[in-house]
Amino acid sequence: MAEAALLLVTTKIGVAVAKGALSYTGLPKKAGYVAELPSNMRVIKNDLELIQAFLKDIGRKGWTDRVPEIWIGQARRLAYEMEDIVDQFIYVVGKHHHEAAWWGYVKKIVKKPKSLLTLDEIATALNMINRELIQLKQNRDWFQPIIDVSDVPATSYDIQHQQYLPGYDYSISDNELVGLEKNKDDLMKSLDLGVSSNLQISAVWGMGGIGKSTLVNHVFTASNFDCKAWVSVSQSYKLDDIWRSMMNGIKSKEEKEFDAEKMSSIELTDKLKEILGTKRYLIVLDDVWAAKVFFEIKHVFVDEHMGSRIIITTRTKEVAAAHDGCMIEVEPLDEKKAWLLFCRKAFPRIENHICPKELHEYAKSIVEKCGGLPLALVTIGSILSLKVKTVTEWRLFHDQLISELHNNDNLSRVQNILNLSYKYLPDYLKNCFLYCAMFPEDHMIHRKRLIRMWLAEGFIEQIGNCSLEDVAEGYLTQLVQRSMLHVVERNSFNRIKCVRMHDLVRELAIFQSKRESFGTTYDDSHGVMQVESDSRRLSVLQCKNDIQPSIGQCRLRTFIVFSTSKTSSSLFQSESKYLAVLELSGLPIETIPDSIGELFNLKYLGLDKTDVKILPRSAVKLHNLETLSLQDTNCLHLPRGSEKLKGLQHIFMYKVLDKAFSVTNSVEPMEPFDGLWSLKNLHTLKAVRASEIYVAKLANLSQLRTLSIIGVRSIHCAQLCDSL
Incomplete structure (x- = not known):
């Protein structure tokens, strides 16, 4: 969904308007659209907030029609374009604010990065966005009547949870409860009347698909209570529905004369308290998403000291810790148990469920990909049990596993369960x-x-x-x-x-990132990839091929390289003026182009373990730079004028002399430059060489949280203590 993109841009607009208010007091009336920029931004911000609320509304209704999906994509694109304009506005107005007068700003505008827009051009671009926004709202008014509450299908959440109620085939029998035996014993002990006759609450928590509901279901069916109820709690829960579900589970045959569907909320809670007050009961609240939900429900759980029990399953630790009872964390299976569970499902008709030798390589890789997640192991194993046991068939499935996860209906429940965590x-x-x-x-x-x-x-x-x-x-x-x-x-x-990040969760996040144009991971291990032109972020994991793809007109916000091959850096051909994060650590590069000074939006520059010896003079133009990291490089001097980088919060700059850190002088630090002590926003300075001037001026850096200072001599000590 596009809500996150809209939240980001509305927040930035708020910052932009606040920063621009003071600077605009000196603008002449004849500036027209330029003078109206802040007010126009506020109007757009209001519209985007309404769109964000609308998206949340249709998201709760679970609408998946193609028309709203296209409309959401258009809203997201507008939000991204607006974010680009806002970032330029903040920079240009920020430059104006630091000048003594408007005319001084005009004289110096020729020195701005060539790729930046003028205020007139920003105003024009903003008007275009406003027109598109008006059209977007008109299109919404056209299709909105289609999404009527009475016609809305059941939410995907509710549809998915219908499959996991007691009685549903969990595909795991008691003797296949691999890796959950201890958790089952602990949970069974917590239900024992001998533990306490008071009402006891137990919580089982862990990531989606880890086996929480499966575990609790085995305990639920094996336990003896006067009455039991299993209530599936959704993110968009309604208390009356929870009361009715609970009532239908606990009422006995002689209590069938009343109809829970016709009872009001007060009647339901009163009747529940009446019934629960006379019985030893077990209530399971499955998949609770927030602690407040439990607090809203718990008042009906009367305690007559009969040994009644409540079990909560949840994906969040906050919910599990919202009471003082037993708390059980279900963790991913270890390698041995994951292999055992997979083989039991993939080879049910083979004696002792032994994997054929010729399939061992692909089976092991698939199990590793599942990351100890029982739902994935059981589902994928069951699918493979129906396939021909040939190397060709298994290799094909292995190579297309991620694609299968998104497109194979038999694997959809794995994707749905994991995606719920992101959706909510x-x-x-x-x-x-x-x-x-x-x-x-x-x-x-x-x-x-x-x-x-x-x-x-x-x-x-x-x-x-x-x-x-x-x-x-x-x-x-x-x-x-x-x-x-x-x-x-x-x-x-x-x-x-x-x-x-869990492997499967990461794969689904990558899929979601591409869908929302949030980012792309580049890995050409299996051939040349195409990088989407509208991707906002690019992460290079592997870059082995000589033929490089065209990045197009990407408006990249982040460019990160993890591959250390020489060809990796050549992927960065776009001089994106919107880059906020540039991480090139580990690359065999020696020089940084002078054009880096054009990156007005750059806030994070990572060059650790590169061969860079010097930064270009243009680096002093990076007024938004917050983090500069040159760890273990030969670059120990910042260019003249670096005191202008007032936004710097973290400087990492040193050369490692002794990799084993076995000697005292294992690090050669940066040389302090004139004006270093004027960077009053510094939180981290690692490492700097001690000098009389610097030690005396150190007290100016009152925001420091981390300091590494090398070469302190006895003549420095008194002043250093005073400064600290």
Whole structure:
């Protein structure tokens, strides 16, 4: 959906109007459209917010008709075009704000990047967008009557969840409950009356398709209670429907005289309390998405100390931790158990379910791709059990696995279950999540690096007095708690250090990224690829072929290279003026073109472990630059005039002399330049050579969080302590 793109651009418009208000006080009345820019932006912002609300509405209704889909694509394209204009406006007006007078700005406009628009051209482009927006609203008014509430089909969520109620064939028998045995025992023990006669609540949590509902279903059917009910809770739940579902499950034969469908909400809750107050009951609330849902439901669960139990299944840790009861995390299967489960489903008629030797290579690769996800292992294994056991057939399926995932109806439930997690992400998390798919498979994504890229892209909104970095870390924690990312490593303070994306989740994120023109991953291992001309981001994973594709007129926001081949850098042929993130670390490049100064929007420049020795003089024009990373390079001097880079927050600049860090002087630091102490937004400075002047001026950098200073001598110590 396009909600995330609309949220991003409306946020940026708010920033643009705020920044431009002061500068516009000096504009002459005769400027016409130029003088009306801020007010026109506010009008467009209001329209886009209404479109965003409309998209949410039809998203909740689960409408999948082709006409709204085309309209959504047009809305997304307009949002992207508007974002481009807003970024230019912020830059141009920002330049004006820093001049003493409007005339001073006019005189210096000739020095702006050649690719930038003037304010007149921005105003013209904005008027064109406004006209297209009017047409877009008229088109919506044309097809909106079609989407009438009474005619709306059941949501895809509800359709999918009908398959997972008790009685549905989960395709896993008791003796095939691989890897869930301990979780099952723990859950069974929590239901035991001997544990406590008080009402007890247990939560089972983990990513979609991990086997939560399967596990709970086995416990549900095997347990003995006076009455039991299984309630599937959707994201767009209605309390009355939950009450009725619960009522239909727990009422006994003698209670059939009343009709739950005709009862009001108050009548339903009163009757539920009456029945539950006289019985030992077990209620399963399946797939709860938010803690507030449980709090709204729990008041009907009366506790008469009869040993009643509640089980919640959820994809989010927040919901699981919303009570003081038993909390069970279901994790992906390890390699051995994943292989065992797959073979049981793929080779059901072979003795001991042993995989034929000739199929072993492809079977192992498929299992590895499933990443220990039981739903994928069971579904894919069951499909392969029906195929001919030949190398040709299995190789074909293996090579087309991702395509099969999107196009094979038998695999649709794997895709649907995983996609639900993305669909119900808050809009402010969607861009952050899709961005993680740009990293290679099984890549350890470092928290600090990822957060700096998110900040450069403008994905993080200011919340109260919190720093943007702290807000971004909160976003990352939410993605982990929603099982969209998995923590690989934590630091000594128990903060997230590295995360990783599940392989299948990543593949679906890549598919969604292409669909929304969010980004493209380039990998020509199996032949030359074509890069979509409307893609906003490009990640180069492998680049081996000499024949390079045409990127076209991409308005790239991010360009990241993970391949270290010499041909990788040649992919970057587009001098995209909108680039916010340029990550070329590891490439065998020695020079940076002087045209880099034209990248007015650049906020993150990564050149770690390259052969770069010097940055071009034009780099001092990068007034929006926030992160400059030159770790382990021969570049230890910034060009003259670097004190103009007032937006710099993170500088990493040093050469590693001893790779093993076995000696004290293992790093050669950057040389401090005149005016370094004037960069008052610096959060990170790593590493700088000590000098009397710098040590004395260090106190000016009051925002520093990380400092690495090399070559401190005894004559520096007193002043260094004072400055710190």
